[in-house]
Amino acid sequence: MDKIMVEGINKNMDEIIERWIRRMKEEKGERFFHFMPDHLVEKTSREFAELMTSNISDSSAANTERINDFTEKVVRFGWAIKFVNKAIDNFSDVVYEFLEEQEIINESNLRTFNIIFRNWINPLRESIIDAYSTEWERTVSLQKIALQELSASLIPVFDKISVMPLVGTIDTERAKLIMENLLEGVVSQRAEVVLLDITGVPVVDTMVAHHIIQAAEAVRLVGAKCMLVGIRPEIAQTIVALGINLHEFTTKSTLQRGMQAALGMTNRAIVEVEAN
Amino acid sequence: MNARIPILKLNEVLIVSIQWELDDQTAIQFQEDLLNKMHNTAALGVVIDLTPIDFIDSFIAKVLGDVINMTGLMGAKVVITGIQPAVAITLIELGIRLSNVMTALDLENGLDKLYKELEA
Amino acid sequence: MDLRSSVEIITEWDIVAARQLGRNEAKKAGFGTVDQARITTAISELARNIYLYAGKGKIEIERVTDNGKFGIKIIASDEGPGIPDLRKVMEDGFSTSGGLGAGMPGVKRLMDEFKVASETGAGTTITTTKWLH
Known part of the structure; x- marks a missing residue:
């Protein structure tokens, strides 16, 4: 058949x-x-x-x-x-x-x-x-x-200043990895100020903010300062609307402004020199 | 056991390097020793270096926090240096913030910070 | 290889012994420095609870596997007074010893799995596991 x-x-x-x-x-x-x-x-x-x-x-x-x-x-x-x-x-x-x-x-x-x-x-x-x-x-x-491979490396930019650009959604597992990379990097690069750039993070909800605050506090414990940069208007709105308290650490709208502030915190500034 | 943590004096500053794991007795003994030394030397600042320490639980954190508050009451400033990343992460996860403590990457940075703070 | 080891908690010194054992086991199991610190700290908190509230008990440390995952399981047990209000001890900031009150919820955050069984008058057993990722 x-x-x-x-x-x-x-x-x-x-x-x-x-x-x-x-x-x-x-x-x-x-x-x-x-x-x-x-x-x-x-x-x-x-x-x-x-x-x-x-x-x-x-x-x-x-x-x-x-x-x-x-x-x-x-x-x-x-x-x-x-x-x-x-x-x-x-x-x-x-x-x-x-x-x-x-x-x-x-x-x-x-x-x-x-x-x-x-x-x-x-x-x-x-x-x-x-x-x-x-x-x-x-x-x-x-x-x-x-995703883990691409997530979060700390880049030394100037002496004492490092930047970590964050891209994509942050879940608990990634947050732990970010925190470890951040702290190991601060110690090995002897950074005094780290800029956490969240330009590439699509959503900052209470959980993400919580992870960022924890990271910033841990950075303070190892002896450096953490600055949050790349805060877009809609992120600022959600942060305030959710009642998330970020008063305890410095925030700047762009990486550029953050960098200027970081230089200031380490007693330096960028100056233009006359062309010869 | 009678292992005491040595406390060194450098001009108006006391320097402490904690070299091994703290048990409860040593921690409490240290608290007492430091306060006495502060009193006897009239030091203006203290740097406590924790570089070799690989974990801090809530008890030791409390002793440290108390020491810092007591030192503050006696009119001196404290800088904690060399907290390892792993230690910082576990402290934060435990919910311990040590929020009113100055910190620095290492002893050198710590002394710099302390002197700047004392000048101000 | 012995997959299970334990430390009796009777004196303050046994807290140190328990966390040293934990640190060594975590290292042997292949955990990184951060997880080693998490495991050591968790054991220290659990052992101190036994010492402070129950007077005596024990900490057991065991290698575990589950579906190809490897991990370390810590069992803290005592025959003390038990915990009358479980929910309360799991709240942040709650402490009966005048400590920082970071104890139990802190341990839960440090580890991956956490379970408490307690009976008033009969004792408490806390089982908590950390997995190698």
Whole structure:
């Protein structure tokens, strides 16, 4: 019975794929195809179809590997999991209709085919979703590492003055890392003033402010001063609206002003010299 | 155990370097010794260097905080120097701020700060 | 390798012994200097609580693994009077010893996991864990 079905599908693969693509384009998910050049749509669709049909008769380990390979490709194309799920649904619908048209499925063997279909589609869907979430978790953890790598180094700018530019959202884990980098840097660079630049921090809520205040207090304990710079108007508004008290340390609107103040605190200033 | 923390006098300033982990008795003994020495020498300032110390719990922090307040009552200024990053972070997480204390990176900076403060 | 070690807390000196053990274990487990300080400080706070309120008890230090994570678990137990109002001791600024009152909430912030079980008249057990990140 499986054989008749596989043969029926293989013989008419082009027709099935075409119908399937047409149906997928009717879905709202069309934009997923939109981003891909036509020949790629064709190629991935064929691969998808081959994969779909490959395990009707074969559920071996080699097949799992193929599914993983394929999923990885799909993830890179940016197919959403919802879309992949829909694709599986549509594919099985198309095949079913097609087999019905070809009268390979008829009243008498309907029940058998139902079971074959169920045994075919369910494990496939499961393993694709599984492979998908594994791939996702991997991506997320890689991005997390990447984020940690880019987060927060203390840059010595002048003797006794260092700057730490903060970029992106600050969560508890990052805040701890920032604090450690900041303090280790202050001690090793012998900085007397550090400027914490939050120009690149999109939101300063109570939690972020709390972390910044803690960092500033820790900096004071090791023997330096911490200045908060890069406070945009909307950040100033939220800070006041949330009732966050930043009175205890110096704040400046821009890094430039902060730097001038820092030079002043260390008894220095930038002067223009006459050109000769 | 009778390990006492040495307190050195340099002109009108006392210099203390805490070299090993403080147990409770040593901490309390130190508090007493420092106040006596302040009284006997009429020192105007104290620098306490904590560079070798790798942790401070709330008890030692309290003793330190008390010493600083008492010294203030006796009319002298205190600078704490060399608090390690790890120590600073744990203090903050414990909720200890030592907010009215002057701090400096090391002994040299600490003495500078203290002299400036005394001149003012 | 012994995965579990413990120190009885009876005298003030045992506080020093407990935190020295903790510092060594944290170092051996591969924690960085900041986490070493966090663990040592937490042990010091817990041991001092036992000494001050229960009179005697013990600190146990254990290496733990969970799902590929490694960590250090500290168990502080005593058979003292117990903590009558758990919520209150977890409030910042609460202290019955005239200390800074940073004790329990501070320990919670220093560590990753924190659990208290206390029964009035029967004693207190505090279990707290720090994971290697």
